[in-house]
Each structure stands twice: as structure tokens, then as C-alpha cells.
Amino acid sequence: MVRLPLTPAEVERGQRLGALMRQARKDRSMFEVAVAAGISPETLRKIETGRVATPAFSTIAAVASVLGLSLDDVWSAINRPMQASGRGRGSDERPDRLAS
Template identity: 65%
Template sequence: MVRTPLTPRERQRGERFGALLRRARGDRSMVDVAAAAGVSAETLRKIETGRAPTPTFFTVAALAAAVGVSLDELAAGCVPDTDCEEQALSA
């Protein structure tokens, strides 16, 4: 099965999600948070850097619990700033 390439908007959403997780992680090590979520540190690193922009729901839920952020907060943090996005598209 061939995976459909991600759109620029989907990649940007993944980058926003990764940055949000990174901020929520704070001073905790990537290894500690990954272990608490039951994922590998490599998976967390890829998500935080935007290289894995579409993690599974269960990975997102586990990471949210590990960093103490609700799924609603994560979802809200991944919504693009429409003013900035419209300006970028019109440029």
C-alpha cells in the first residue's frame, strides 16, 4: 500500500504538534517521557522534530498523559493561525 504524500498544511500541523509536546515536556528528559508513554525515545524525537507528523491516536494519548496535557489542549495547539496561514498562501 502506497501512502499518500502529506500536504504542506499537514506537515506544518505535525511541526506545531511536535513543538507543543516539546514545550510540555519542559525539563524532563526525552527518555523519561518516552518511557512513561510507552514509546521509544526515537519515536518521541521524530514527533517533536516534525519528522513523524502523523502519530497514531494511542501514541498521542499516551504522550499527552505523560506530559500532563489534555487531548483538547493538544488539538487546540495544532490548529493553524488562520491569519498567518492566509498571508503565507497569498504571498
């Protein structure tokens, strides 16, 4: 399977997702949250740093659940800057994609 390069919007959205999760984790350890979500601490570290910009939906859902975030809140938070700038699904972007 050939993986297409990420668009700048996808990279930015991944960075916002990581920042949101880092902020929601507060004082909890990365290890504690990762284990509770059923993922490796390294996977959570990559998401939080934006190195994995498009994690699988099930991963996002599991981490969000552990952090007490609704998926609606996650979606709203990671897409807010694009909506505010008037950018949406333009011709230069692929449809919104959270999972690869």
C-alpha cells in the first residue's frame, strides 16, 4: 500500500491533537494513560509530539475516553483554526482523515 504524503492541514491537525491530549493528560503519566488506553507509551508520545499526525480512529477514541474527552470535543478542538481561517475542504486538501 502506498501512503500519500500528509497535507499541511493534516500535519497541523495532528499537532493540535497532540497538544490537546498533552493538555488533557495534565499530571497523569504518559505510561498510565497509554496503558489504560491499550496503546504503547511510545505511540502516545508520538501522537502528543505530532510525529503521528493521523492516528487510527480507534486509538484516538481510546485515548480520548481515558482522558475524559468526548470525540465531539476532540473534533471541534483540532479543527477550530481551519474553520476560523475560512479554510475547509478546498481543492488542495483530501477529505478529513483521522486514520491512515
